[in-house]
Amino acid sequence: MEPKYLNEFDATMHMIQGKWKIMIMYELAETDERRFGELQHHIKDVSHKTLTNQLRELENDGLITRHDFKTAEPHVEYRLSENGKSLFPILDAICNWGDTHIDHKLIERSLCDE
Amino acid sequence: MEPKYLNEFDATMHMIQGKWKIMIMYELAETDERRFGELQHHIKDVSHKTLTNQLRELENDGLITRHDFKTAEPHVEYRLSENGKSLFPILDAICNWGDTHIDHKLIERSLCDE
DNA sequence: CCGTATCCCGGCCGATACTG
DNA sequence: CAGTATCGGCCGGGATACGG
DSSP states (O other), rough: OOOBSSSHHHHHHHHHHHHTTHHHHHHHHSSSHHHHHHHHHTTOOOOOHHHHHHHHHHHHHEEEEEOOOSHHHHHEEEEEOHHHTTTTTHHHHHHHHHHHHHHHGGGGSOOOOO | OOOOBBBHHHHHHHHOSSHHHHHHHHHHHHHHHHHHHHHHHHHHOOOHHHHHHHHHHHHTTEEEEEEEEOOOOOOEEEOOOHHTTTHHHHHHHHHHHHHHHSOGBBSSSSOOOO
């Protein structure tokens, strides 16, 4: 296995950067588990394909788990893993820093102040 | 001024993501101030142009300051701003999370364990 | 010593369409 | 309902060269 990241910062950043990843994780934090369609409905403007990609990456990085019920009508549920949950203090800190240091007019919708 | 970021997380992430930004900031944190050439020398593998870009972005986002001595021989110094310094608890948290949750074999050189 | 311009490549992500 | 494939645009960032 060869080094893939410059340092710990680089490695962690790769796991949380992605346009919708944080919103997916916050959504799962609030509701415990979500089906694919529910995520797509609650996360405004994300495309079908991109949501799939971000979910795959989160899953491959061990931040969420995926449960396929394998029924005739497709039914898949996503949840946060323990690793994923351990990231929340950092995610909250990032949101709060933005809230206090960045002009609110530049921000579409508040995420961390809910 | 129109909204530019999805939320506070998105906004903060834009300010700290960039392949070399964190290394620049850690370098400035250790040495208080650095000239352009010193940064380039201490940050292995960064290209001239890319270092310039990252410094400009950090400056435009108010995380560092730039002082041009305007002498015959060019002489420019970079420092952390107060805003920049206020990010360090978060940067450290990100590094430490990576240190404890990511396989060390994937990481080239430790950054936060110095 | 420091900055800027140009060219180029790879990756993210959106639109769309097709599958079971 | 959930996933996959293809196409295309945009942007970060590396190589290189030139300018003050």
